[in-house]
Amino acid sequence: MSKSPRIVSTTSAVPALSTLPQHVAVIMDGNGRWAKGRGLPRIAGHRKGVEAVRELVTACGELGIPYLTLFAFSSENWRRPETEVRLLLELFLMALDKEVKKLHTSKVRFRVIGDIERFGPKLGARIQAAEELTRDNQNLTLTIAANYGGRWDVAQACKQLAREAAAGQLDPESITPESLEPHLSMAGMPEPDLFIRTGGEQRISNFLLWQLAYTELYFTPVLWPEFDRSQFDQALASFASRQRRFGQTGDQVEGQPLEQPARAGKGSHA
Numbered sequence: 001m002s003k004s005p006r007i008v009s010t011t012s013a014v015p016a017l018s019t020l021p022q023h024v025a026v027i028m029d030g031n032g033r034w035a036k037g038r039g040l041p042r043i044a045g046h047r048k049g050v051e052a053v054r055e056l057v058t059a060c061g062e063l064g065i066p067y068l069t070l071f072a073f074s075s076e077n078w079r080r081p082e083t084e085v086r087l088l089l090e091l092f093l094m095a096l097d098k099e100v101k102k103l104h105t106s107k108v109r110f111r112v113i114g115d116i117e118r119f120g121p122k123l124g125a126r127i128q129a130a131e132e133l134t135r136d137n138q139n140l141t142l143t144i145a146a147n148y149g150g151r152w153d154v155a156q157a158c159k160q161l162a163r164e165a166a167a168g169q170l171d172p173e174s175i176t177p178e179s180l181e182p183h184l185s186m187a188g189m190p191e192p193d194l195f196i197r198t199g200g201e202q203r204i205s206n207f208l209l210w211q212l213a214y215t216e217l218y219f220t221p222v223l224w225p226e227f228d229r230s231q232f233d234q235a236l237a238s239f240a241s242r243q244r245r246f247g248q249t250g251d252q253v254e255g256q257p258l259e260q261p262a263r264a265g266k267g268s269h270a
């Protein structure tokens with residue numbers, strides 16, 4: 001069982017430092033290009049991408065990284081050709097059916113964040129069932145961001161605060177970043193320590209805008225279907241080599257002890 005990390009907002013306090021990230025967030029880009037390079041339809045790249053997801057989940061389980069968050073479908077991905085959107089949604093459904101039992105056996109807690117209503121009742125019900133089944137698992141929390149946008153997330157959190165204010169339960173003057181956080185989709189989870197984007201682009205693309213405030217960013221030209229364990233190890237090595245200062249000076253940080261990674265070699269997801 002993993003040691004629960006202390007939940008610290010990086011702008012209100014300096015979190016404990018560790019050479020192993022406690023939370024990794026990934027934009028899995030390059031599936032389309034991978035397929036095109038092989039003369040295959042784009043969906044073949046997404047299918048191959050699911051294999052890379054499986055490998056990364058297994059690696060996080062083995063290394064004892066307790067949180068993994070993947071950007072599977074952004075609120076802007078609806079702009080893609082209708083056929084690709086439909087095939088992607090079918091792929092999610094198939095992946096859910098095929099993988100959830102295995103995730104549960106590996107003690108992985110499965111969560112989806114985003115405005116999932118637009119996916120329709122069938123996918124919505126499967127997501128809910130998977131979340132229910134795995135809710136008490138403690139090896140790894142796997143969060144899939146689907147129809148998710150960072151701006152949508154902040155806006156929906158503001159809406160909740162506005163409702164409380166309109167009902168006279170909240171003084172607008174008392175609102176702080178800390179009072180907004182419990183209303184965000186990632187409430188209760190530590191902010192990502194490491195963000196990875198494959199496929200060569202160097203942007204955040206409306207992913208976890210609020211939570212990435214002090215996250216270490218890692219960009220690689222490797223296309224998502226080719227992001228394997230050795231690629232992940234390179235990202236982790238890059239993370240371990242960084243000095244995280246959270247607004248402090250380098251001298252202050254050098255005097256601070258590093259936390260040892262929580263555990264290693266347990267909880268793999270086959």
Ligand code: FPP
Pocket residue numbers: 028029030031032033034046047049050053070071072073074077091092095096144199224
């Ligand atoms: C970006 O590549 C990828 C996506 C929009 C979809 C990601 C989906 C998967 C990896 C498969 C399903 C995942 C789960 C969690 C079941 P792109 O199509 O933009 O690639 P391109 O930039 O080369 O066109």
